[in-house]
Amino acid sequence: MEYTGVPAGPAYLDAATAVPLHPVAREALLAALADGWADPVRLYSAGRRAQQLAEAARAAFAEVLGVRMDEVSFWPSGTAAAQAAVLGGLAGRARQGDTLVRSAIEHSAVLHAAARGKAVEVGVDRLGRLDLDGWEQAVTAPGVALASLISASHEAGTVQPVSAAAAYCGEAGVPLFVDAAQSVGWYDVPTGWSLLSASAHKWGGPPGVGVLVVRKGVRWISPYPQDDLYRPGMPGSADLPAVVAAAASLRAVRTEAEREAARLSSLVERIRERVPAVVPDVEVVGDPEQRLPHLVTFSCLYVDGEALLHGLDRAGFAVSSGSSCTASTLRPSHVLEAMGVLSHGNVRVSLHRDTTEADVERFLAVLPGLVEGIRREAGM
Amino acid sequence: MIELDCRGQKCPLPVIKLARNIGEVEVGDVVRVLADDPAAANDIPAWCRMKQQEYLGSPAENAFDIRRTH
Numbered sequence A: 001m002e003y004t005g006v007p008a009g010p011a012y013l014d015a016a017t018a019v020p021l022h023p024v025a026r027e028a029l030l031a032a033l034a035d036g037w038a039d040p041v042r043l044y045s046a047g048r049r050a051q052q053l054a055e056a057a058r059a060a061f062a063e064v065l066g067v068r069m070d071e072v073s074f075w076p077s078g079t080a081a082a083q084a085a086v087l088g089g090l091a092g093r094a095r096q097g098d099t100l101v102r103s104a105i106e107h108s109a110v111l112h113a114a115a116r117g118k119a120v121e122v123g124v125d126r127l128g129r130l131d132l133d134g135w136e137q138a139v140t141a142p143g144v145a146l147a148s149l150i151s152a153s154h155e156a157g158t159v160q161p162v163s164a165a166a167a168y169c170g171e172a173g174v175p176l177f178v179d180a181a182q183s184v185g186w187y188d189v190p191t192g193w194s195l196l197s198a199s200a201h202k203w204g205g206p207p208g209v210g211v212l213v214v215r216k217g218v219r220w221i222s223p224y225p226q227d228d229l230y231r232p233g234m235p236g237s238a239d240l241p242a243v244v245a246a247a248a249s250l251r252a253v254r255t256e257a258e259r260e261a262a263r264l265s266s267l268v269e270r271i272r273e274r275v276p277a278v279v280p281d282v283e284v285v286g287d288p289e290q291r292l293p294h295l296v297t298f299s300c301l302y303v304d305g306e307a308l309l310h311g312l313d314r315a316g317f318a319v320s321s322g323s324s325c326t327a328s329t330l331r332p333s334h335v336l337e338a339m340g341v342l343s344h345g346n347v348r349v350s351l352h353r354d355t356t357e358a359d360v361e362r363f364l365a366v367l368p369g370l371v372e373g374i375r376r377e378a379g380m
Numbered sequence B: 001m002i003e004l005d006c007r008g009q010k011c012p013l014p015v016i017k018l019a020r021n022i023g024e025v026e027v028g029d030v031v032r033v034l035a036d037d038p039a040a041a042n043d044i045p046a047w048c049r050m051k052q053q054e055y056l057g058s059p060a061e062n063a064f065d066i067r068r069t070h
Helices: A023-035 A045-065 A078-092 A108-114 A132-140 A162-172 A240-278 A305-314 A334-339 A357-377 B013-024 B040-050
Strands: A072-075 A099-103 A118-122 A144-150 A176-179 A195-199 A210-214 A282-285 A295-300 A346-350 B002-005 B030-034 B054-060 B063-067
Touching: A023 A045, A023 A240, A045 A072, A045 A240, A072 A078, A078 A108, A078 A144, A078 A176, A078 A195, A078 A210, A099 A108, A099 A132, A108 A144, A118 A132, A132 A144, A132 A162, A144 A162, A162 A176, A240 A282, A240 A295, A240 A357, A305 A346, A305 A357, B002 B013, B013 B030, B013 B040, B040 B054, B040 B063
Parallel strands: A099 A118, A099 A144, A144 A176, A176 A195, B002 B030
Antiparallel strands: A072 A210, A195 A210, A282 A295, A295 A346, B030 B063, B054 B063
């Protein structure tokens, strides 16, 4: 029998949902499970060891994010951190107003938190870039308590003009919350924000760790009953071993970030160029330049997104989609809708440190046949 | 004008039906698509943009008008 090479294993290309655990995170997690199980507030040696680990983790986050240690708190997920930012930020400014200004492409966690009260939506253009004029108008209107802007779109990859948006907020005296889940592992968030959230499994930390930063001087009132501790945060014990692993891996990925961003960005560029060349009637979405290094999204006309996801899964590729047929709500992605781009036949490919050039080449080789097959079955 | 009743069909079926039937009208004439899938309001204008046809708007709920331009 002819030797055809090692069969390719499945390629996981959904880093924007969760990145496989970074080796540094794995090591730190195992060490912290042995040493960080005790309650850090207790006055015995095991408690003190846990306290030391907790403080070291907090210090690592503070250093990478360029903030003070006591501004950092840990939450059970990025979603919980983002929702605490929105609800706590609104509550802290209740005397100034009751309105949240948010972009149309925020994560659904923010949308759901915003649905609790009044919200004003600011749109984006076809490439997914915030309408800065609309933003300025919205944040300077009376009654605004808080503004919310995602640092970079988790669906289209478009990097948002955080600096400029923060400047308008600053002039209006409105605190800005930045959901930095997709960008924190890659680059520094521009300054000028008041609250920031992140999620460890987006950079290769363990799942179940959200980070919230509330800058000094920003009034934030917990949406939850508080415990006896002074610091704001989630009531109850954090998953300390996971927090330690999250901190260690964030430091590690930021050390590798420049090199990895260059490598993955060129693979994304290859997908952006090649997909429209090998698949007819495709729309590659998002800003081709101001974009995340590791994420690319495209939509294929006449293709059922769910069928394409299953086809890719059978061919050994894990990707995600913003098409309505793949969503539990049966609605198309609000991000794709806000951009006015095709929402069916949608595929989001997001890469990470284990993604190889061979994975991408194999994906590009498999995709055209799958799309063609689905179109043929639909009579196109 | 022809009318394509795609109510009850999920995307991309209404867009596929539109693409297969746009040739039934003369250049300059209008196709009306009736579709209640929530993606239709987004994907029919997107199709028009990608295929250089003219999207005329939504004259009523779940109705979308497209003018054949070529």
